[in-house]
Amino acid sequence: MNKHIFLQQLEHELKGIPAVERADVIHDYEEHFMFAIEAGKSEEEIASALGSPSQIAKELLANYHVKRATVSTSAGSIIRATWAVIGLSFFNLVIVLGPAVGVAGVIVAGWASALALVLSPLLVIVNAVVHPSTFLLFDLFFSLATCGLGIFLGMGMLYVSKLGKNASISYLKYNVSLVKGGLKHD
Amino acid sequence: MNVQFKKGVLELCVLVMLDKKDRYGYELVQKISSQIEISEGSIYPILRRLTNDEYFTTYLQESTEGPSRKYYRLTDKGRTYLYELITEWNEFASGVNQLIKEGVNNE
The missing domain is CATH 1.20.1460 (subunit c (vma5p) of the yeast v-atpase, domain 2)
Incomplete structure (x- = not known):
């Protein structure tokens, strides 16, 4: 699973919460991906360490x-x-x-x-x-x-x-x- | 490992790391996952819940390299809660350690 699929799936499952809060959550995980990529990890590695988006x-x-x-x-x-x-x-x-x-x-x-x-x-x-x-x-x-x-x-x-x-x-x-x-x- | 242990332990880990200085989310996640095997993604919901409960405040800070970082700062309410948790944890851990010591010595 890459960054795009991870974030998409998370966003999809969070339909029930207000858009502002959802955007804030997605931002947290985007930030996580950015820092981890900077640290030299692959998107797949990062997603699997994060666990299941659902x-x-x-x-x-x-x-x-x-x-x-x-x-x-x-x-x-x-x-x-x-x-x-x-x-x-x-x-x-x-x-x-x-x-x-x-x-x-x-x-x-x-x-x-x-x-x-x-x-x-x-x-x-x-x-x-x-x-x-x-x-x-x-x-x-x-x-x-x-x-x-x-x-x-x-x-x-x-x-x-x-x-x-x-x-x-x-x-x-x-x-x-x-x-x-x-x-x-x- | 038993998955039914209290998230309180993870709360304690997060709170104690923020006692002396503010940290950003990724930093907290890395520190915890270097010691405890946990899905890294499950730390963020805890950070969010503790922020909602007013144990933390958050602020964004630009960094010299890379994107801006969301920092977490412990509030007074959070610090009081942290010290309660530390006391509880110490009592719990010393109780378990005592039982282990007695159990091992009796073998």
Whole structure:
């Protein structure tokens, strides 16, 4: 692999990051090639010592998305960061995807339950309109109670979601800080 | 060699080389790869991450020969972090060395 192919491949794999940052990364590696060529090495030697451009790109992408998830609060940014960290290695597919699905499941289930509980009086009213003969006042009071319960659960879920987000980011950061396939001899 | 060891070791290597003077990327990569067998390309993402975490600042400097160089300078925050890492590393290394010594002597 020569300099041109190495840089082209790296640039191609870094499509997901902003152009300014990508250009800066490419510049670092161009600089590396220039100094190494000055030191008398061939382009092929330099490229092979650098390692695989796609592995380098994965590291950079994981760093980028974890950084984004730290400053942004959207669920999308956490999903992208999780995905990028999973991309680092097959090993991560197991140790990152498993907990991610678990945490996401708990959060989604919690919010769904809270929503169902909060909306239950509405269902009683709809039922009363459709089948007025089956209406019981007890149902309405009971559903108001579950509505209150739903509001409490919702408040709890706000806290749980925040906790889940922070824990996910810490765990992703920890995974990024492990060397995966970065060594020449395994 | 086990690839699951912490990148923290490489972070420590990079940080410690910048403690006394600023260096440019290629210089750091050459120094590390002369001691540790590692894909040279994986140092740059570490430099980038540590710069993002405000452990380094960077500046470009023209050189008398060849292209301009991107220098890395350790910040105060980076220096504090470095000293933490050195303490951790020394405790870790002396623990392992002690166990090796005991293990070898018992044979």
